[in-house]
């Protein structure tokens with residue numbers, strides 16, 4: 539169902555790799571809500587993934603750019619403004635990658651070159667995108683910028699590794715730049731802290747299946763899906779949220795406010811019974 543929430547708005551969307559990607563769902567919903575969009579991803583991800591199909595569905599173009607490269611971002615913003623015939627209204631940063639996670643390096647045995655890459659790709663790229671957009675005066679007044687994040691920035695969740703540090707930096711950039719861009723152009727900058735979601739990036743996290751199950755059992759509303767996330771992000775691009783800025787907004791079915799739920803407790807009790815039985819059998 540469409541509410542025409544983004545009628546007349548134009549936006550740039552980073553991070554759609556395939557149809558599981560959160561950015562994919564945001565792109566589809568944004569167009570359904572009346573927006574015009576431009577899609578971007580790295581040249582490799584464009585080749586390996588299916589973003590060109592998404593572009594066809596959305597009637598738009600894909601511009602290759604590595605979000606860690608300022609010259610790439612400058613070309614991307616120029617090309618996007620050329621496509622739209624001027625300024626635009628929103629940006630989605632939906633980018634994350636850790637070589638330490640990919641290569642199975644644990645948090646107490648990090649490769650520091652990999653760590654530098656994690657921070658550059660998953661957090662500093664957000665600063666680069668905003669800085670380039672602002673220098674080129676690419677966004678209309680009252681524009682909106684959103685990045686996706688995860689609660690591992692605030693709480694320790696075993697297995698999330700150096701991505702937790704990247705997310706903490708990402709959220710800080712939203713606050714620091716949110717002040718500057720808000721003061722000057724009323725552009726708002728927020729992060730959305732999403733439930734664990736089955737995507738390519740998500741599946742790289744150690745114990746992702748268990749983590750998703752735990753979060754689902756703990757949250758009163760259950761995990762938020764990628765589709766749910768798209769709906770929430772659209773409200774942040776719309777005029778209904780013009781005074782929301784510099785916030786980290788949880789979109790997680792209530793997980794962030796929970797300690798222990800009845801559903802999770804029941805499973806824990808069952809596990810304990812099995813453990814006691816094992817001990818009894820051994821005596």
Ligand SMILES: NC(=O)c1ccc[n+]([C@@H]2O[C@H](COP(=O)([O-])OP(=O)(O)OC[C@H]3O[C@@H](n4cnc5c(N)ncnc54)[C@H](O)[C@@H]3O)[C@@H](O)[C@H]2O)c1
Pocket residue numbers: 552553554555556558559560561579580583603604605606631632633634635659686687688731732733734735736737738739740741
């Ligand atoms: N999946 C989850 O459980 C979950 C939960 C909370 C937050 N998030 C966040 O959501 C965002 C999107 O991830 P997703 O889960 O949709 O996975 P995904 O794998 O579909 O998307 C990650 C994207 O990052 C892109 N990317 C990587 N390096 C890049 C670079 N140098 N320049 C430009 N793009 C680059 C990839 O090509 C890919 O499209 C990420 O920030 C992720 O951390 C995911």
